[in-house]
Amino acid sequence: MTATSDRLSRWTPAMFACALVNLGLALLLAVGGLAWPAVPATAPVSLAMVHLLTIGWLTLLMFGALFQFVPVITSRKLPSQTLPLLTLIGIECGLALMVGGFCALGRSAWAGLLLPIGGGLVIGALLVGGATLLVPLAAKRPVSLSARFVLAGLGFLLLTILLGLSFALALTVPATVPALAPLLADGVAYHALAGLGGWFTLTAIGVSYELLPMFMLAPHERGALGAAVLWVGVGGFLAAVAAGVAATVWPAGWLAALEPAGRGVIVLALGLYLADVVLLYRSRRRRQIELHNRAAIGAFVALGLAVLLAVGAVATDRLAALAPSLVLLVLLGWLSGLGLTQLYKVVAFLSWLSRYGGRLGRGPVPLVQDLVNEPRAASFFVLYFASVAVAAGAAAFGLADVIRAALAFALLAVLLLAREYARAWRAVYARAAPAAVPRSPTIPGPEGVPR
Amino acid sequence: MTQTAPRTLDVRPELRAGGEPFPRIMQAVASLEPGQTLRLLATFEPIPLYAVLGRKGLAHRAIHHGEEDWEILFTPEASAAPAPPPPRPASGGHVGDGAGWLAPKQSLDNRGLQPPEPMVRILSALEQLAPGEVIEAWNDREPLLLYPELEARGAAIQVRQEVAGVRLLIRRGG
Numbered sequence: 084m085t086a087t088s089d090r091l092s093r094w095t096p097a098m099f100a101c102a103l104v105n106l107g108l109a110l111l112l113a114v115g116g117l118a119w120p121a122v123p124a125t126a127p128v129s130l131a132m133v134h135l136l137t138i139g140w141l142t143l144l145m146f147g148a149l150f151q152f153v154p155v156i157t158s159r160k161l162p163s164q165t166l167p168l169l170t171l172i173g174i175e176c177g178l179a180l181m182v183g184g185f186c187a188l189g190r191s192a193w194a195g196l197l198l199p200i201g202g203g204l205v206i207g208a209l210l211v212g213g214a215t216l217l218v219p220l221a222a223k224r225p226v227s228l229s230a231r232f233v234l235a236g237l238g239f240l241l242l243t244i245l246l247g248l249s250f251a252l253a254l255t256v257p258a259t260v261p262a263l264a265p266l267l268a269d270g271v272a273y274h275a276l277a278g279l280g281g282w283f284t285l286t287a288i289g290v291s292y293e294l295l296p297m298f299m300l301a302p303h304e305r306g307a308l309g310a311a312v313l314w315v316g317v318g319g320f321l322a323a324v325a326a327g328v329a330a331t332v333w334p335a336g337w338l339a340a341l342e343p344a345g346r347g348v349i350v351l352a353l354g355l356y357l358a359d360v361v362l363l364y365r366s367r368r369r370r371q372i373e374l375h376n377r378a379a380i381g382a383f384v385a386l387g388l389a390v391l392l393a394v395g396a397v398a399t400d401r402l403a404a405l406a407p408s409l410v411l412l413v414l415l416g417w418l419s420g421l422g423l424t425q426l427y428k429v430v431a432f433l434s435w436l437s438r439y440g441g442r443l444g445r446g447p448v449p450l451v452q453d454l455v456n457e458p459r460a461a462s463f464f465v466l467y468f469a470s471v472a473v474a475a476g477a478a479a480f481g482l483a484d485v486i487r488a489a490l491a492f493a494l495l496a497v498l499l500l501a502r503e504y505a506r507a508w509r510a511v512y513a514r515a516a517p518a519a520v521p522r523s524p525t526i527p528g529p530e531g532v533p534r
Numbered sequence: 535m536t537q538t539a540p541r542t543l544d545v546r547p548e549l550r551a552g553g554e555p556f557p558r559i560m561q562a563v564a565s566l567e568p569g570q571t572l573r574l575l576a577t578f579e580p581i582p583l584y585a586v587l588g589r590k591g592l593a594h595r596a597i598h599h600g601e602e603d604w605e606i607l608f609t610p611e612a613s614a615a616p617a618p619p620p621p622r623p624a625s626g627g628h629v630g631d632g633a634g635w636l637a638p639k640q641s642l643d644n645r646g647l648q649p650p651e652p653m654v655r656i657l658s659a660l661e662q663l664a665p666g667e668v669i670e671a672w673n674d675r676e677p678l679l680l681y682p683e684l685e686a687r688g689a690a691i692q693v694r695q696e697v698a699g700v701r702l703l704i705r706r707g708g
Contacts, residue, residue: 158676300582300648303674368582368646436650440683444657451650 091151091433094167096508098147099426101175103501105139106419110494113487120483124407131185136414138205139178141283142240144422146170146212148290148429149233156229156293159219166215173208177201188254202251206244213237228309232289235317239281242324246274265331273327275410280349281320283418288312288356291379294425295360299367299376305359312356319348346397353390357383374457374464375428381468382424385416388475407478415471415493423467423500431455431507438510449513456512460503467496540571540607549577556583563587563608571609577602581646588643635692635705638670639663645674645699653680656704660689665708673700 109132112118118132150167154160161167180201187194216237220230249270253263260267296303305312322345330338360383364372389412396405431454439448470493477485506512543562545555559574566572572592574580583606584594592608599605640659644652652673657680659669676693677700684691688707693700 155678158678298648300646369648432650436679440679441686443654443683444659444661448654 091437092147092154092161092167093164094171095147095151096430096433098143098150098167098171099430099504101171102140102143102147103497103504105135105143105178106497107494107501109133109135109140110490110497114491114494116487120407120478120486127185127188130188131182134178134181134185136419137278137283138174138181141414141418141422142209143171143174144426145236145283145286145290146174146216148425149216149286150212151429151433152290152293153216153219153230153233156227156233157219157223159222161215162218163215166211170208170212170215173204173211177204177206177208181205198251198254202247206248209240209244213240228305228313229289229293231313232285232292235313236282236286236289239277239285239320239324243274243278243282246270246277246328250274266328269331270328273324276320276327277324279410279413279418281317281324284353284413285313285316285320287418287421288316290425291360291421294428295363295376295379298369298373298428299364300369301363301367305363308355308359308362312352312359315348315355316352319345319350319352321345323349343397346393350390350394353386357387357390373428373452374455374461375424378424378427378461378464378468379421381464382417382420385412385420385468385471389413389417405479408475411471411475411478416468416475420468420471423497424464426504427455427460427500427507430504434508434510449510453513454507454510455503456506460500463496463499463503467493467500470496538567538570540573541566542573542575544575546575546577546602559583563590563592566610569610571607574606574608576604576606579604580606581643584643584645585647594643635703636666636668638668638703640669642669642671645672650679653677653683656680656702657683657687660684660687660704660706663706665706668703668705671702671704672698673702676700677702 109118112128112132112135113120116122117128118126119129122129124133146167150161178201180197182201184194184197184201187197216233220226220234223230226234246266249263249266253260253267292305292309295301323342324345326338326341326345329335330342364376364380389409392405392409392412393402396402396409431451435449435451435454442448470489474486474489474493477489541562543559545558548555548558555576562572574583579596579598587594587608591611593611595607595609597605597607642652642655642659644655647655652671656669656671656677659671663669676695681691684704690705690707692703695701
């Protein structure tokens with residue numbers, strides 16, 4: 084491995100690798116029949132799978148990406164490269180204990196010990212990670228649109244943690260049950276909405292507003308539409324989550340009305356975002372779109388389908404029946420899809436930077452695109468999104484075996500993509516085709532000393 | 535200095551119709567007489583074009599007349615002042631931007647280029663400088679990933695955010 088010096092966020096590559104392992108484990112639990120869809124979604128192992136996906140995969144991926152990109156969008160360094168390591172260790176160890184705790188739930192008293200300790204570790208790690216990101220985000224003025232999305236996302240992360248903490252208390256400390264029982268019955272939907280919507284989706288939108296224009300040469304300034312996506316989105320998620328949670332405790336009429344209004348506003352925000360994404364692709368100055376942004380269209384389609392499905396499900400009063408499809412579209416189609424596609428570029432870019440940064444201008448170096456094999460990876464992205472589409476479709480009809488088979492193909496696609504990321508990181512393709520790099524006769528000077 | 539009247543190319547109707555005027559622009563450039571200026575009328579500032587035509591030895595000067603109304607003059611560098619932003623003597627020996635730096639030997643317009651192209655161009659140009667010489671570069675954003683590379687090479691940088699982009703002055707150490 085090349086020395087990364089301070090070109091890269093030091094622990095970001097390790098976070099990406101751990102995140103991918105967690106994604107693989109989660110899919111393996113589903114495919115192997117230990118978790119949903121073979122058993123109920125509320126079964127302990129299903130909860131373990133969900134937290135492997137949300138904390139182990141998406142949160143870790145998001146923090147790995149943010150540790151790298153927040154310094155770029157704020158032009159400020161992180162206060163420390165050790166705090167991200169603590170975040171990684173805390174999340175991984177805490178998650179392992181949580182998974183153990185979920186598996187012990189209802190079987191062993193260990194659950195009462197493992198869940199709060201594991202959850203506490205994860206929460207501590209997330210607070211450390213969030214504070215590490217807040218330092219550059221708070222210092223930079225003016226605050227860019229992307230940074231605003233990240234700040235909003237971190238706020239919702241805190242809200243998600245607080246709601247999760249309430250469940251953990253209700254599940255493990257009997258004395259708190261009377262007060263928290265209503266929340267435990269109805270609050271899971273709001274924990275999920277705050278996490279999947281407020282934290283992941285708002286942050287992913289912010290990161291997409293940075294990465295899409297950067298690599299498609301589209302206008303960075305998103306103007307009134309981008310600002311509308313931010314404020315309408317924050318307002319919608321906040322109203323829906325806060326009113327929904329409050330209504331479980333105080334069943335007031337106006338609270339019950341505010342919650343669906345908030346959900347309507349969320350639909351509006353996501354519709355505005357997708358319209359802006361279409362504008363972004365159309366206004367690009369690069370005619371050729373690189374694979375990661377071609378494949379990302381699959382994630383945007385999944386988000387659009389999820390919005391339409393949510394609206395249709397509410398309109399026909401079938402939300403409970405269609406919830407699994409909705410969660411699959413959001414979790415695997417939109418969020419994981421965007422993550423996997425953007426990773427494809429990000430890993431190659433970071434690998435290129437750490438490998439060749441010191442030699443730039445002093446001799447020939449490969450291009451970033453020489454580190455990837457787009458035709459090969461393209462079919463893996465097709466396999467991934469097609470599998471997720473089949474799984475989401477099968478979930479609408481409760482076809483557990485079809486879901487499992489489709490997720491097996493999704494897992495295969497993830498493994499194949501992970502191998503491509505590893506190849507980009509080790510510059511396998513660049514070494515295989517050194518002839519693609521002509522030596523420039525006009526640039527004198529010694530070869531750079533590898534550091 | 536002999537001056538041929540500028541050749542005017544108005545691509546605004548084509549852009550409004552959703553067309554791609556790039557081939558026509560390149561045709562017009564190819565048919566310019568020596569020393570002749572191309573006057574391009576467009577609905578937006580064609581920043582990527584600056585790099586393309588810059589490589590063909592054309593300096594640019596953009597005038598913003600109003601919303602969706604830009605006039606850009608592409609002038610052969612041999613017959614005109616060096617590329618704006620701010621024209622300055624291209625020869626060494628003059629005092630540059632404060633701190634006793636030399637005037638920039640070269641100006642790179644990296645706006646509209648996909649990362650990592652701006653960094654590659656800056657470092658390639660830097661390696662061709664003599665110690666103490668300076669280059670100017672215009673980027674879309676502050677080049678945070680460039681700083682460690684400059685530090686490793688003992689180069690110094692001045693960064694200023696301006697309306698048109700981020701202006702960098704980079705001096706080779708040694």
